[in-house]
Amino acid sequence: DAGITQSPRHKVTETGTPVTLRCHQTENHRYMYWYRQDPGHGLRLIHYSYGVKDTDKGEVSDGYSVSRSKTEDFLLTLESATSSQTSVYFCAIGGLADRTDTQYFGPGTRLTVL
């Protein structure tokens, strides 16, 4: 499997607090992605990065920001967590050769916002 780790794996937080999720890869893939998974919606793209300091919005980006200061790390920040952001968050990597390459997923982070 691709070397992708996510931290933390589980988090419970309160409404209004900032939360940062980390994705770390050891595969030197150019592209990194953050998705959220909710019942009835499958996986939806939040933000993605196509290089260091190069990021773009996905389908459900409101309330989230991202940063990528190194090839191997991609951070997702919930600036002020809301209950609607309770979800399972997956990081993925791709684009080893080009942007259409297969995406490989990390183990996921289960976030609960009370």
Added chain:
Amino acid sequence: AQKVTQAQTEISVVEKEDVTLDCVYETRDTTYYLFWYKQPPSGELVFLIRRNSFDEQNEISGRYSWNFQKSTSSFNFTITASQVVDSAVYFCALSEYNTDKLIFGTGTRLQVFP
């Protein structure tokens, strides 16, 4: 616009039965890629197959086979002689050549009973 439809929300079969998971997609691009992922009860997302739009050959991998038909915009997945370990949620996904994004269907939950 891109869209992936997995109309079967849940399927239940008994071990050794064959089962087909349907995937219908919409795209305006002539170059695109189709994927299947498996999400077992443990929660990780496992890549199964990638197919590009110019390759309509069916593929077989052990008990798994995939039927790609451009004429009906379908990329169906068949498991032959299902086993309990096949119980999972299966996602179909689409990416277009000119975008950086992977669009997922809502998934089909397969339960295989002994």
